[in-house]
Amino acid sequence: MTRIRSTTVLGVRHNGEIALGADGQATMDKQVAKSNVRKIRKLQDGKVVTGFAGSTADAFMLLDKFDEKLNAYGGNLKRAAIELAKEWRKDQYLRKLEAMMVVADRDELLILSGTGDVLEPDSDVAAIGSGAMYAQAAALALKKHAPHLTARQMVEDALHIAADICIYTNHNLMIESPI
Numbered sequence: 001m002t003r004i005r006s007t008t009v010l011g012v013r014h015n016g017e018i019a020l021g022a023d024g025q026a027t028m029d030k031q032v033a034k035s036n037v038r039k040i041r042k043l044q045d046g047k048v049v050t051g052f053a054g055s056t057a058d059a060f061m062l063l064d065k066f067d068e069k070l071n072a073y074g075g076n077l078k079r080a081a082i083e084l085a086k087e088w089r090k091d092q093y094l095r096k097l098e099a100m101m102v103v104a105d106r107d108e109l110l111i112l113s114g115t116g117d118v119l120e121p122d123s124d125v126a127a128i129g130s131g132a133m134y135a136q137a138a139a140l141a142l143k144k145h146a147p148h149l150t151a152r153q154m155v156e157d158a159l160h161i162a163a164d165i166c167i168y169t170n171h172n173l174m175i176e177s178p179i
Helices: 056-072 078-091 132-145 151-165
Strands: 008-014 019-021 026-028 030-034 039-045 048-053 100-105 108-113 125-129 175-178
Touching: 008 048, 008 108, 008 132, 008 151, 019 039, 019 048, 019 100, 019 151, 026 078, 030 048, 039 056, 039 175, 048 056, 048 125, 056 078, 056 100, 078 100, 078 108, 100 125, 108 125, 132 151, 151 175
Parallel strands: none
Antiparallel strands: 008 019, 008 125, 019 175, 026 030, 039 048, 048 100, 100 108
16 A cells, blocks of 8 residues: 655744644655645634644544644643644544654644653644654754744744654645734
């Protein structure tokens, strides 16, 4: 079975703001299958922003589950993330889903995985997907050496750097911030 590879998702918290961005590429084997995949979604009337990497169908299932948890816990991002991770880990069906998520509101930036992890990233930089390490390294360098940039500018610049290096990442970016 041909493996679909994608993506690079990057979240940065800097100077009191959070931005979350992703490229638009999905790669099937050695070919670009689609160049404008929308991997960033807004939930809770824009108060929560999510980005996903992995199987698209699995990611949408998790997005729906996460939205349910947000509704159940009054929009509390961390509580909803922990409850989703617990269910994801325990449920036989959900455990087989192959996806990761970065979620953010105005105050928090988290990485969610199918192993039950809810991670608050070091240095306020969260990255997942094929080009994650390139984007994370670029974002960390920008935070250190270009602190005058906004979180959105850091996400944009770091994703472009990742796209220059990673064959599974393109320059077709989508960047959002929670309201």
